[in-house]
Amino acid sequence: MLTAAGMAPVIGAQGLGHLPAGPLPDVLFAEVARRTGADPAGAPTPGSVAEFFAGTRIDLTADEALAAAEDFGPDLVVAELCDFVGPLVAAAAGVPVATLAFGPPLPPVFTDTMEAMARTWHEARALPWEPRKWLLDTWPSSMRADGWQQPEGWLALRPEAFREPGAVPATSPVSGRPRVLVTFGTWFGEPAKLSPLLRSLSALDADVVVTLGLAAKPEDFDVDHERITFVGFTPMEDLLDGVDVVVTHGGAGTTSAALLKGVPLVVLPQGADQFFQAERVAAARVGVALDPASQTPEGVVAAVRTVLGDGSIRENVTTVAKEISAMPDAPEVAATLEAGP
Structure with a gap:
C-alpha cells in the first residue's frame, strides 16, 4: 500500500506491505490553507477539494511515490476516486488503473475540477493521461440518486471490512442493553x-x-x-x-x-x-x-x-x-x- 509514512502503525498492524510517500492529511490541510485560505475538510468546494487532492497532495507526494513505485514495479494500480497520485504512478509505469469508488457518486463539478488540475501534473511530467479501465463501485444501487447512469468499466464490489487472514474475531460482552x-x-x-x-x-x-x-x-x-x-x-x-x-x-x-x-x-x-x-x-x-x-x-x-x-x-x-x-x-x-x- 502506497500512502503517507505516518500511516505505518495502522498498516503494519494489519500485516500489509507499505510504500511510504507523502505527508498525512494534517500537513496537507495546513498547506492548502497557506496557499489558498480554503478549508477543504470543513467547507469543501470544488476548487478547495481539487487543490487538496490534485494540487497540494500531488506536489508533496509525487516524487516519493514515483520513486517507490519504480522500485516496486506494479502491474496494476488501484486508486481511490479522489487519489490522483495513483494514476500518476500508473502512467509512469505504463500499467492500468482501477478506481475504487467510496460512497455515493460525487457531483461532476468536483470530479471534473480535480481531473483538470491533475492533468497539469501529467503534462508537466510528459506522462499520458489514461482513462481508468475499471470503476469499482461499493455503493448499493438502491441508495443512489435518481438519474444515475452506469459508467464504462463499472464493476460492483461488496464493501467489506479488512481482517487479517487467520485472525480471531473480537467479542464483546452482552448486557441486554442497546x-x-x-x-x-x-x-x-x-x-x-x-x-x-x-x-x-x-x-x-x-x-x-x-x-x-x-x-x-x-x-x-x-x-x-x-x-x-x-x-x-x-x-x-x-x-x-x-x-x-x-x-x-x-x-x-x-x-x-x-x-x-x-x-x-x-x-x-x-x-x-x-x-x-x-x-x-x-x-x-x-x-x-x-x-x-x-x-x-x-x-x-x-x-x-x-x-x-x-x-x-x-x-x-x-x-x-x-x-x-x-x-x-x-x-x-x-x-x-x-x-x-
Whole structure:
C-alpha cells in the first residue's frame, strides 16, 4: 500500500506491505490553507477539494511515490476516486488503473475540477493521461440518486471490512442493553468536540463504545470512563457485532460497513464527502442525518432514541444489507482485474 509514512502503525498492524510517500492529511490541510485560505475538510468546494487532492497532495507526494513505485514495479494500480497520485504512478509505469469508488457518486463539478488540475501534473511530467479501465463501485444501487447512469468499466464490489487472514474475531460482552457505537474515523474524532456528545450518550440506558482516532487516548476525553468503553484500531466488522445504532461522522467506510451489517446510523457530517453520505442515509431512511446546527448533545441523543424506536428504519437497513451482501466480493472482482481489460 502506497500512502503517507505516518500511516505505518495502522498498516503494519494489519500485516500489509507499505510504500511510504507523502505527508498525512494534517500537513496537507495546513498547506492548502497557506496557499489558498480554503478549508477543504470543513467547507469543501470544488476548487478547495481539487487543490487538496490534485494540487497540494500531488506536489508533496509525487516524487516519493514515483520513486517507490519504480522500485516496486506494479502491474496494476488501484486508486481511490479522489487519489490522483495513483494514476500518476500508473502512467509512469505504463500499467492500468482501477478506481475504487467510496460512497455515493460525487457531483461532476468536483470530479471534473480535480481531473483538470491533475492533468497539469501529467503534462508537466510528459506522462499520458489514461482513462481508468475499471470503476469499482461499493455503493448499493438502491441508495443512489435518481438519474444515475452506469459508467464504462463499472464493476460492483461488496464493501467489506479488512481482517487479517487467520485472525480471531473480537467479542464483546452482552448486557441486554442497546449498544451504541460512536466512531468518527481517523481525523474527525477530536476529544474536545466529542466529549460533550459522549457525556450525553452515557446517560442513556445503553452500552456506549467509542473508537479512538490515530493519536487520541482514552484519558483525553472528559467523560465518565466507567460508563464508556474506548477501543483502538479494530476491524469494523468486529465492532459492529451486536450494535443497535452507529453514531458517526459519515465516512464512506464506516457508512458502508454499518449498512452491510444492517445497523442503522446517526450521521453527523463534519466535512469532506460526509455530507453526501449523510444525505443518502436520510433519503433512504436507513438512519438519521443531523445538520451542523442540530449536532448538539441533546440533538444526538434524540436522534439515537428515534433510530432505536423506529422499526421502519431497521427494516430499511436490513433490506439494504441484503442488497450489499449479494454484490460480488473482492476475490471475484480481483479475478476480473487479473484477466485484464
